[in-house]
Amino acid sequence: MSSPSYHGVQSACFPIALVSQICQCFRAFHWPAHGHSQPVSASHYCSHTRKGIFQYLIYDSNSARARLLGV
Incomplete structure (x- = not known):
């Protein structure tokens, strides 16, 4: 199952196994510290890795050329 909000990122940045584990996706704003x-x-x-543990991959966009900003 594919969602339009991460369609471009899924093919370029995630192995297929990880795409199926994504349970949430959203856009948010961050203010740089400097x-x-x-x-x-x-x-x-977001993927649910095990009970009570979630892992978030943060990218600068949802395009196929998105850069990973943080985990």
Whole structure:
């Protein structure tokens, strides 16, 4: 099953096994710590790794050329 919100990222950044484990995806804004006044938009992809543990992969966009910002 594919969702339009991460369609571009799934083929370029995730192995197929990981795509099937994504249980949530959303966009959020972050403010950089080094005095920048502009928020940075980021795409978050969540997988439930085991009971009570979630892992989020954070990308700078949801396009096929998205860059990983954090885990």
